[in-house]
Amino acid sequence: MSRADVIVIGGSAAGIPAAISCRRRSPEKSVLVIRKEKQVLIPCGIPYILGCIGSPEKNLIPDAILDNNGVELIVGKVEEIDRDKKTVFVDGGEAISYDKLVLATGSLPVVLPIPGTDKENVFFAMKDVDYLNNMLDKVNKARDIVIIGGGFIGVEFAEQCKRNRDNNVTIVEMLPHCLQIALDEEFCLEAEKVLTELGINVLTNKRVQAILGNSQVSGVTLSDGQELKADLVIIGVGARPDTELAQKAGLQLGARKAIIVDRFMRTVTDPDIFACGDCAEKYSFFSGKPSSTMLASIAGAEARTVGANLFNACYQNGGEVGVFSTIIGEHAFGCAGLNETAANREGYDVVTSQATAPDKHPGCMPGTTQSKLKLIFSSDNGLLLGGEVSGGVTTGELTNIISACIQHKMTAYEVSLFQMGTHPVLTTSPIAYQLVNAAELAVKTMQKVFVNLQREVQRDLTAALTR
């Protein structure tokens, strides 16, 4: 029977960094990745296969990254985990024993519980090269495309389906707005405006009740009775943890059907088995409550935590902040942490503030885009809870600066004195820099809150004393 010190099951956004981190942190340990797929797709790149990237084959993670880090690879399906014998069984029955096991089995697209999802020309974000080649071919031939789901993946599919093609693309979202789970209403409206300007039809507050057609899709029916013509449907309504193997091995799942792990990313059931990425339960950075945010970037951070903890548990995962970004046409959006709606829902009293400025300076610099930044602070203690950005190509990294400030538990007072570098061609001007200005405006508002609070206390005291 063969053996590896560490076996990682899964070789994508969680499995790869887990294996590499383990090799970096414990170079003396042998690490083996076992994955089902012959070729691994970049998960976030899938919508872009239909447009900017052009083919699934151009959207692969090269295996060299494993080889370069001294990680072994087996392509095969793990059928079973024998926890007592610390052994996994691959495909035909090959047994490989481990000292530590990492589950990075990812997620599967959610299939809507409506009739017709099995018809021809109904597609999901499947991580499979042949499947996506077929999808690309069919998108090229389609006339009327309906995208079910207006979250990030749905919006990205819609934008890429429309790009350079003469077709009709319609997004159907059941919530009042596209991207609503990530962004506050004003940003959602901005995104919907951009989508509409690109010629994409946006239907919100609508549910798809059925997918119509014989063997092949011909349309969809909405809950209000409306029928939409469609020769192709893409369903992008989220993902669910792939925990088949974990369940079979008796590992405990949480409320969100993901593998329960402790703060060290160890499964609570077996201290020699770790889990990370979409298959592992997540906790909110803010409330510590279970969360169902699935992102390749979260998977990566969790995987690196696993790599660091496998043989010497010492890093606690502080919980997921949740950092997203996307671009629709030339217009990018990003968010980190809690948006205003989410913060209110979590019970925070918040102060929000906003600053808009050109992303270069002066504003006449060629290629300048207006960039809007909103910050959300707890009015109890001034802590930064979240931020949203809309703007140009630096939006993704600007959102990451907000994430850095959140992770370091900065208050509005501290953010307002943030030291950034600026340059005419690369950033907003130092005077207009949105992050510090929004923070300073929040401080101004909070001072008012404090003054009013003081006045109230004073009034209460006066009332009490004169009673």
Place this chain on the structure above:
Amino acid sequence: MSRADVIVIGGSAAGIPAAISCRRRSPEKSVLVIRKEKQVLIPCGIPYILGCIGSPEKNLIPDAILDNNGVELIVGKVEEIDRDKKTVFVDGGEAISYDKLVLATGSLPVVLPIPGTDKENVFFAMKDVDYLNNMLDKVNKARDIVIIGGGFIGVEFAEQCKRNRDNNVTIVEMLPHCLQIALDEEFCLEAEKVLTELGINVLTNKRVQAILGNSQVSGVTLSDGQELKADLVIIGVGARPDTELAQKAGLQLGARKAIIVDRFMRTVTDPDIFACGDCAEKYSFFSGKPSSTMLASIAGAEARTVGANLFNACYQNGGEVGVFSTIIGEHAFGCAGLNETAANREGYDVVTSQATAPDKHPGCMPGTTQSKLKLIFSSDNGLLLGGEVSGGVTTGELTNIISACIQHKMTAYEVSLFQMGTHPVLTTSPIAYQLVNAAELAVKTMQKVFVNLQREVQRDLTAALTR
């Protein structure tokens, strides 16, 4: 005699944010800005007047920004400060009294102590519209341009002078490399390669000994005797604090000839007078020692600290981190904190690490640039001391993420678990993200350092016990 609660002398990168911050933090106070210039230039935009921006008039800070924040403005020269009477005298003798005074008088270009700097067609980065219009006109007509100084300003002048013009541009730098004060050698070499590819001649390790010509410049002589033909010379060798007024008022200057302030940005001489920006002495974030880094972005952070402290001193300036970025052609460079050379000079034992990856993912995404990131950590405690970036348009904000990590005193261990958001079109992939990978590689190196240290201790102990 008129009066303002707060008078700010100077209306540029320090004066404007100081005035605005004061209004935001203390809305009940009246704020008056007094400045010499009829129109205020964006200081960092000056080189770009010669190229991307096209004219000084397009590179102005609009006065509306003061008006919108309820700040009064007088254009005039403050001749004197009477500290006892808390009064300033403007031009013809108008007296205006203050409760708090903020000096934001900025800096003046350093004039080299060589013959010929007063000749026609010798220019400096003067913050004056007419002067710069003349400079632009002369640059358009020049054939052979010599730039003295290969720091950021010199390199930017050279790149903009060359842009869309058929001329010869030569940079003369006295140090071994251009940009050497900010960047480590490998990045300097990269920058020099880009400059050369753009057709700019780079002469390093050379000093200009004299500027030749009759009334008008005709060339320069270098210290090795070489003569360069030149019909236009730009001197960009730094700036010195403009402290004329402060000196006249008896305010104490420091070793670097700037106004000495305490951590609250109060002058040490007079508790009702604050100073910020280029005219105020700076302290290193790392060592607390006086520093001569002058940047509009530092001016802004100091100014906001002044605004917050004027009536209720409560924010200490933690010292300047020093965050720069620039772009040469399509190739951007950035640095935050101490580079390796500076860290060594300051006496740190350092561990450095580096990661390079495409700034979008997959690497075939249109518009992708390779982006290299280097981090410098103290090997004593793993603290992040600095970082350098070379890459595309997100380089400026990536450098600001490093700055956030430095300001929050993150260690390599913490940076390696940083939670960023990623997107195919906007950022590097989550697996390849340079910040976390470089940090993880540093951890790997540091582990080796610790192990070796342990071995040494063990050997010493064994030696001691067997003696």
